[in-house]
Amino acid sequence: MTGPTRQRAPVVLLRPVPGHTVIHRLWAGTKLIAVAGIGVLLTFYPGWVPIGLVAALILTTAWLAGIQRGTLPSIPRWLWILLFFGGATATFAGGSPFIDIGSVHLALGGLLSFLRITAVSIVLLGLGAMVSWTTNVAEIAPAVATLGRPLRPLRVPVDDWAVALALALRAFPMLIDEFRVLYAARRLRPKMVLTTRRQRRKRWALEVVDILATGITVALRRADEVGDAITARGGAGQISAVPSGPKRADWVALSIVIVMCAIAVTLELTVLGTL
Amino acid sequence: MTANEPSALRRAGSLQPVELAQASVMAALCAATAIIAVVVPFAAGVSLLGTVPMGLLAYRYRLRVLIAATVAGAVIAFLIAGMGGFMTVVDCAYIGGLTGVVKRRGRGIFTVFWAALVAGSLFGVLAVAALAILARLRHLIFDSVTANVNGLAAVIAHIPDMEPAAERLKHDFATALHYWPFLFFGWAVITIVIVTLIGWWALTRVMARLLGIPDVHKLDSSTDSGPIAPVPVRLHDVRFRYPKVDHDALGPVSLSVEPGEHVAVTGANGSGKTTLMLMLAGREPTAGTIERPGAVGLGKLGGTAVIMQHPESQVLGTRVSDDVVWGLPPGKSIDVHRLLGEVGLDGLAERDTGGLSGGELQRLAVAAALAREPSLLIADEVTSMVDQDGRDGLLSVLSGLTQHHRMSLVHITHYNSEADAADRVINLTGNGGAADNTEMVDTAAAPSATVPVAHHSAKPVLELDGVGHEYASGTPWATTALRDINFAVNEGDGLLIHGLNGSGKSTLAWIMAGLTVPTVGTCLLDGQPVSDQVGAVAISFQAARLQLMRSRVDLEVASAAGFSHRDYDRVVAALATVGLDPGLAHRRVDQLSGGQMRRVVLAGLLARSPRALILDEPLAGLDAASQDGLLRLLEELRRSAGLTVVVISHDFSGLEDLCPRTLHLHDGQLAAPTTAGGVS
Numbered sequence: 001m002t003g004p005t006r007q008r009a010p011v012v013l014l015r016p017v018p019g020h021t022v023i024h025r026l027w028a029g030t031k032l033i034a035v036a037g038i039g040v041l042l043t044f045y046p047g048w049v050p051i052g053l054v055a056a057l058i059l060t061t062a063w064l065a066g067i068q069r070g071t072l073p074s075i076p077r078w079l080w081i082l083l084f085f086g087g088a089t090a091t092f093a094g095g096s097p098f099i100d101i102g103s104v105h106l107a108l109g110g111l112l113s114f115l116r117i118t119a120v121s122i123v124l125l126g127l128g129a130m131v132s133w134t135t136n137v138a139e140i141a142p143a144v145a146t147l148g149r150p151l152r153p154l155r156v157p158v159d160d161w162a163v164a165l166a167l168a169l170r171a172f173p174m175l176i177d178e179f180r181v182l183y184a185a186r187r188l189r190p191k192m193v194l195t196t197r198r199q200r201r202k203r204w205a206l207e208v209v210d211i212l213a214t215g216i217t218v219a220l221r222r223a224d225e226v227g228d229a230i231t232a233r234g235g236a237g238q239i240s241a242v243p244s245g246p247k248r249a250d251w252v253a254l255s256i257v258i259v260m261c262a263i264a265v266t267l268e269l270t271v272l273g274t275l
Numbered sequence: 276m277t278a279n280e281p282s283a284l285r286r287a288g289s290l291q292p293v294e295l296a297q298a299s300v301m302a303a304l305c306a307a308t309a310i311i312a313v314v315v316p317f318a319a320g321v322s323l324l325g326t327v328p329m330g331l332l333a334y335r336y337r338l339r340v341l342i343a344a345t346v347a348g349a350v351i352a353f354l355i356a357g358m359g360g361f362m363t364v365v366d367c368a369y370i371g372g373l374t375g376v377v378k379r380r381g382r383g384i385f386t387v388f389w390a391a392l393v394a395g396s397l398f399g400v401l402a403v404a405a406l407a408i409l410a411r412l413r414h415l416i417f418d419s420v421t422a423n424v425n426g427l428a429a430v431i432a433h434i435p436d437m438e439p440a441a442e443r444l445k446h447d448f449a450t451a452l453h454y455w456p457f458l459f460f461g462w463a464v465i466t467i468v469i470v471t472l473i474g475w476w477a478l479t480r481v482m483a484r485l486l487g488i489p490d491v492h493k494l495d496s497s498t499d500s501g502p503i504a505p506v507p508v509r510l511h512d513v514r515f516r517y518p519k520v521d522h523d524a525l526g527p528v529s530l531s532v533e534p535g536e537h538v539a540v541t542g543a544n545g546s547g548k549t550t551l552m553l554m555l556a557g558r559e560p561t562a563g564t565i566e567r568p569g570a571v572g573l574g575k576l577g578g579t580a581v582i583m584q585h586p587e588s589q590v591l592g593t594r595v596s597d598d599v600v601w602g603l604p605p606g607k608s609i610d611v612h613r614l615l616g617e618v619g620l621d622g623l624a625e626r627d628t629g630g631l632s633g634g635e636l637q638r639l640a641v642a643a644a645l646a647r648e649p650s651l652l653i654a655d656e657v658t659s660m661v662d663q664d665g666r667d668g669l670l671s672v673l674s675g676l677t678q679h680h681r682m683s684l685v686h687i688t689h690y691n692s693e694a695d696a697a698d699r700v701i702n703l704t705g706n707g708g709a710a711d712n713t714e715m716v717d718t719a720a721a722p723s724a725t726v727p728v729a730h731h732s733a734k735p736v737l738e739l740d741g742v743g744h745e746y747a748s749g750t751p752w753a754t755t756a757l758r759d760i761n762f763a764v765n766e767g768d769g770l771l772i773h774g775l776n777g778s779g780k781s782t783l784a785w786i787m788a789g790l791t792v793p794t795v796g797t798c799l800l801d802g803q804p805v806s807d808q809v810g811a812v813a814i815s816f817q818a819a820r821l822q823l824m825r826s827r828v829d830l831e832v833a834s835a836a837g838f839s840h841r842d843y844d845r846v847v848a849a850l851a852t853v854g855l856d857p858g859l860a861h862r863r864v865d866q867l868s869g870g871q872m873r874r875v876v877l878a879g880l881l882a883r884s885p886r887a888l889i890l891d892e893p894l895a896g897l898d899a900a901s902q903d904g905l906l907r908l909l910e911e912l913r914r915s916a917g918l919t920v921v922v923i924s925h926d927f928s929g930l931e932d933l934c935p936r937t938l939h940l941h942d943g944q945l946a947a948p949t950t951a952g953g954v955s
Binding site: 013014015017018039043044045046047067068070071076078079086088089090091092093094095109110111113114116117120124125127128129131132135136137138140144157159160161163164165166167168169170171172173174175176178179181182184185186187188189190191208209210211212213214215216217218219220221222223224225226227228229230231232233234235236237238239240241242 | 289290291292293295296297298299300301302303304306307310316324327328331339342343344346347348350351353354355356357358409411412415416418419421422423424425426427429430477480481484485493494495496556572573574575578580581582583585587588589590591592593594596597599600601602603604605607611624627628629643644647749750751752785788790809810813814816818820821822823824825826834835836837865883
């Protein structure tokens with residue numbers, strides 16, 4: 001988004017890691033259900049057992065999908081610094097549990113809380129990353145249409161949503177390219193010459209409005225053209241040439257996720273609860 | 276699912292084509308801002324801007340459109356930036372929707388404030404309720420933050436005399452947390468109100484700018500009912516005049532298209548070719564009659580199919596095979612592979628449409644049109660944005676169609692050579708009234724030399740030494756765009772860098788302008804890295820509109836050149852350099868033609884006396900007359916003003932005089948350099 005000038009590993013948008021593994025072949029809907037289910041699990045029971053189980057599941061999935069370390073975007077230094085400070089202050093807070101190693105008396109309560117919430121955030125990010133790294137963009141909208149089918153009798157316009165999602169996914173990379181050019185064009189220009197003091201004070205506001213207006217103008221033009229293209233095809237209808245839906249591997253995957261969630265909740269509520 | 280509903284039912288029905296298009300593009304825009312806000316450090320403020328596209332949707336369309344856009348944008352943001360992105364889009368839609376609706380009702384800032392207060396309270400109640408239910412998560416978050424605060428207090432307590440302050444901090448925080456429902460409620464109300472007011476301000480400012488934007492959407496869904504039979508069609512003295520215009524865009528025209536016929540329609544810009552397309556596609560003429568045996572059936576099976584100019588916008592699927600079936604009625608199955616084979620795209624069914632060249636995209640559009648087995652196919656200037664190879668391929672596909680299908684083909688083109696394959700050629704003469712002032716532009720006085728003439732001195736301006744570039748280095752997506760590029764551009768040179776789609780020529784242009792730092796090698800401008808001198812080398816992008824950031828021509832030129840817009844003489848001088856009339860100075864940017872936009876960009880760039888000028892596909896999308904005029908202008912500038920010009924293009928035609936030297940770029944590498952025209 002800020003041009004490819006940085007040398008650190010960039011965030012690659014909406015492109016799956018190359019490969020044809022079991023995970024790549026799973027139906028997109030399965031992955032969305034799994035992510036939603038696990039997300040709910042972690043928001044209700046953010047204990048160490050659920051975190052550990054989900055982390056194990058993510059690592060296994062990553063291994064099955066052949067995701068290498070290079071896939072991860074590099075972690076910026078400021079995030080490390082932030083984590084360090086968070087960890088340090090939490091450590092000083094003390095609190096139970098206490099550990100005695102020789103003469104050193106350690107109070108780990110604060111640090112453990114901090115580590116747990118950090119772990120929850122990382123695991124949730126990892127879940128989302130697994131979906132975007134293994135799913136072809138073209139499969140997402142049809143999956144949403146299928147998943148939303150039960151809502152149709154309630155007059156929820158699921159099909160409209162799926163079509164809008166498919167088109168938005170198609171338009172997204174084009175808009176990102178246009179933003180890159182817009183940003184570059186902005187860099188090429190000299191600093192704005194402002195004649196009055198009032199204008200000078202509002203420099204940033206002027207620039208924001210300039211960029212917003214240009215961006216939206218371009219988007220509106222794009223939308224007009226896309227609207228023409230849809231009209232030329234007689235309106236919306238099919239969005240996918242290949243029928244998609246859950247297969248045997250999907251039922252297996254879903255069962256694994258459900259069993260894992262059940263185990264996590266049971267352990268959390270009985271023997272290994274965190275609180 | 277059909278677009279064929281009477282307008283009375285429209286408000287209740289599913290989304291119309293225009294609504295769908297607006298919802299999806301604005302959703303993508305909002306998702307992009309949300310993702311930047313989440314992913315880029317310290318850019319959280321960018322998320323405020325996401326309220327503007329959503330506000331615009333709520334202002335212009337019904338609520339259903341906003342909801343569809345929210346779902347689409349939230350899913351995209353989730354896929355890239357996780358829950359944070361998802362929530363940002365939802366918030367943007369909530370606040371943007373609020374401001375948009377208030378604006379549509381014509382109310383002012385007072386209403387917005389109260390509405391924001393109510394909306395904020397609602398949001399606060401929801402947030403508190405959610406936290407009350409998610410007790411474990413709440414405890415975890417509170418424990419963690421408390422630990423941070425207590426730890427900080429413990430550190431502070433070690434500073435002499437600060438112990439009471441530390442104790443106070445600990446105590447106050449614990450008290451505040453005790454009353455957390457009030458804390459969160461208040462926080463929700465205040466942030467929502469502030470963000471809404473900022474969103475309101477931005478929406479107001481942006482909408483003031485958007486007033487002059489012409490609606491470039493052309494096609495309307497066909498509303499006629501009955502059996503579909505668009506041919507034979509007979510036009511008698513048809514005229515068409517756009518609303519609020521004082522001359523006819525077309526006509527009077529009388530013509531007919533018979534079944535199975537291949538008709539070419541030629542004519543200059545402004546002769547009404549595109550308007551004729553609209554007439555054939557079902558729009559009602561202002562005068563005269565159009566006879567058809569049945570309904571037009573735009574986009575319907577056996578009806579009328581239209582292929583338009585812009586390759587990227589009319590391909591709607593992300594995967595090639597999906598695009599072929601896009602929009603077909605549910606249940607209709609077709610042989611995708613046979614259709615792709617017919618247009619010469621065999622084996623590409625699983626490919627991503629994002630990676631196709633312009634020519635391939637247009638052939639895909641033909642396949643999608645053929646999937647509807649149309650009786651009438653209209654191709655409207657389909658080759659104008661396509662390179663020479665793509666053009667040839669596309670024409671051979673088109674010329675075979677009437678033999679293999681029971682259909683009539685109307686091919687609208689401004690190239691006479693493309694009309695040869697047709698059974699019959701109709702030449703629209705037009706009345707010239709709609710033409711922009713290209714003629715005037717061409718005859719404008721030659722620009723005077725502003726820089727001392729320095730013909731072909733051996734002094735290098737730009738030097739590329741061992742330049743190579745790789746995108747996404749170190750990830751599984753790493754792709755090499757350029758390898759071992761060595762060349763120099765001398766003062767006063769005219770250099771053409773020629774390459775096909777995906778040859779890396781745009782990357783090279785960005786490197787030469789200093790916008791991209793190459794992963795290997797150096798690109799020097801006057802001995803210093805060009806990336807340290809962004810702006811010294813001017814670059815004119817293919818999409819000229821993206822380079823025009825101000826609303827009016829004089830503001831734009833002044834801002835791009837770095838002087839005040841009150842300096843009218845300099846604005847006029849800059850416009851004169853590119854052969855534009857001073858009368859254009861007060862014209863709104865969005866009312867310019869494509870050729871004029873490109874010239875305004877050049878005016879701004881040249882006024883800063885750049886060391887070199889890079890032009891990325893300068894002729895794309897321009898009609899023949901504008902191309903010619905622009906080329907002559909550039910030649911003149913190079914010859915008399917000693918301007919160093921580098922053109923990046925997939926085309927040769929007409930560039931020989933401007934660029935005596937040519938470099939061929941193929942798969943990121945330079946082929947043997949060729950020189951012509953006596954430049955060493």
